[in-house]
Amino acid sequence: MNKYELAVVVSAKIEDEERAAVIDKCKALVERFGGVITEVDEWGKKRLAYEIQKMKEAFYYFIRFDAESTAPIEIESRIRIMDNVVRYLIVRQDEA
Numbered sequence: 001m002n003k004y005e006l007a008v009v010v011s012a013k014i015e016d017e018e019r020a021a022v023i024d025k026c027k028a029l030v031e032r033f034g035g036v037i038t039e040v041d042e043w044g045k046k047r048l049a050y051e052i053q054k055m056k057e058a059f060y061y062f063i064r065f066d067a068e069s070t071a072p073i074e075i076e077s078r079i080r081i082m083d084n085v086v087r088y089l090i091v092r093q094d095e096a
Contacts, residue, residue: 002092003038004072006030006063008079009087012045012055022084023061033074035067058086064093 008026010019023040030037043060052058072090079088 001036001066002069003095004035004065004067005091005093006065006075006079007087007089007091008061008063008085009048010059010061011053011084011086012057012059014084018084019059022082023063025082026061026063026079026085029075029078030063030065030067030071033067033071035065035071035075037063037065039064052086055086 006026008023010022014022027037027040039062041062041064043062045057046060047057048055072092076088076090079085
C-alpha cells in the first residue's frame with residue numbers, strides 16, 4: 001500500500017451542503033477503490049492564482065489515504081467528470 005494525497009479545489013459558487021456532498025463523493029471514491037482515508041484537511045476558501053471559469057476564489061480540500069498503485073488512476077478518471085470540481089491532483093507521498 002502506498003500513501004497518497006488528493007487535492008481537490010471545489011467551486012465557491014455552490015452552497016455548503018453541495019460542497020460537503022462533493023467531498024463525500026470524493027471520499028467514497030477513495031474507499032470504493034480500496035483506499036483507507038487517514039486524514040481530511042479543509043483549508044477553506046482561498047484566492048486562486050489565476051481565474052478559472054470566471055472564479056477568483058475556491059475551496060481547497062486535501063484527502064490523505066493509503067491505497068494500491070492502481071487506485072489513483074481509477075479515482076482521477078471519476079473525479080475528472082464531477083461537477084463543481086475545478087481542479088484535482090493525486091500525488092504519491094514518499095516515505096522519508
